[in-house]
Amino acid sequence: MTGTPLTTILIVDDEPQIRRFLRPSLAAQGYAVVEAASGEEALARAAEAKPDVIILDLGLPDLDGIEVIRRLREWTEMPIVVLSVRSREADKIAALDAGADDYVEKPFAMGELLARLRAALRHRLRQAGEAPIFRAGALAVDLVRREISLAGEPVKLSPKEYELLRLLVQHAGRVVTQRQLLKEVWGPAHVEDTQYLRVYIGQLRDKLGDDATKPHLIATEPGVGYRLLVELAGDAQR
Known part of the structure; x- marks a missing residue:
C-alpha cells in the first residue's frame, strides 16, 4: 500500500x-x-x-x-x-x-x-459511507430494496436468511459471534440456540452456492461465529 x-x-x-x-x-x-x-x-x-x-x-x-x-x-x-x-x-x-x-x-x-x-x-x-448495494464477487445485496442476486440472477431468501446475510454484510470481513446473530435475528431469548443458526447458515450457503468445506463467501470460526469473506470473494463496491 x-x-x-x-x-x-x-x-x-x-x-x-x-x-x-x-x-x-x-x-x-x-x-x-x-x-x-x-x-x-x-x-x-x-x-x-x-x-x-x-x-x-x-x-x-x-x-x-x-x-x-x-x-x-x-x-x-x-x-x-x-x-x-x-x-x-x-x-x-x-x-x-x-x-x-x-x-x-x-x-x-x-x-x-x-x-x-x-x-x-x-x-x-x-x-462511513453505508453503501446501499454491497458487492462481493458474484454476490450483490441491495440493502434498501432487500434484493439479492448471484451472477445477475435473483436469489430468494426467507426473512431469517435475509437478516443473517444482512448482518454478515454489514460486518463484512469481521467475525460476527453466534450470540450476536441469534440475538439480532431471533431475539435475546434464543442466544443459546446455536442449532437454529447452523441450520439457517447451511440453507443460506446452499442458496448462495457456497461450500462449507471450501467457503468462498461464508467462513465458520469454530465455536465463535461466522465471517463474510470479502477478501476471497472480492472487494465490496459502492
Whole structure:
C-alpha cells in the first residue's frame, strides 16, 4: 500500500520481539507504525496518534486487553484486531463482544494478519459511507430494496436468511459471534440456540452456492461465529 498520508497502525504488545517482527513487515506494506507496550500506553498512543487500526495483544502487564478494548470503544470506532496467544473460545468471544473487529491467534501467518487488517479497514470505510448495494464477487445485496442476486440472477431468501446475510454484510470481513446473530435475528431469548443458526447458515450457503468445506463467501470460526469473506470473494463496491 502506498500513498500520503500513510495508513497508521498501532501495535500493542509487551513482547519486544513481536513488535520487532511486525514493524518491518508492516512498513514493507506501506503502513506507518506506532507502538505501545502496555494497556495505559496503548490508550494514550491511540488518543495521540489516532491510528487507522490497532493490533492488540490481550496479555498486557497492567490492563487486560479486553479492558483496553472496552475503554477504547467508549470514544472511538477505530478497528481493533486482537493478536493473542489465548486460544480459548471464551476469550475470543469476550474480545469480539467487547468491540474487537477480529481475532488472530499466535503463532500466526503474516499473510493472514495482513488480510485481516485490510478487511477491518474496509469495514470502517464502508461504515462511513453505508453503501446501499454491497458487492462481493458474484454476490450483490441491495440493502434498501432487500434484493439479492448471484451472477445477475435473483436469489430468494426467507426473512431469517435475509437478516443473517444482512448482518454478515454489514460486518463484512469481521467475525460476527453466534450470540450476536441469534440475538439480532431471533431475539435475546434464543442466544443459546446455536442449532437454529447452523441450520439457517447451511440453507443460506446452499442458496448462495457456497461450500462449507471450501467457503468462498461464508467462513465458520469454530465455536465463535461466522465471517463474510470479502477478501476471497472480492472487494465490496459502492
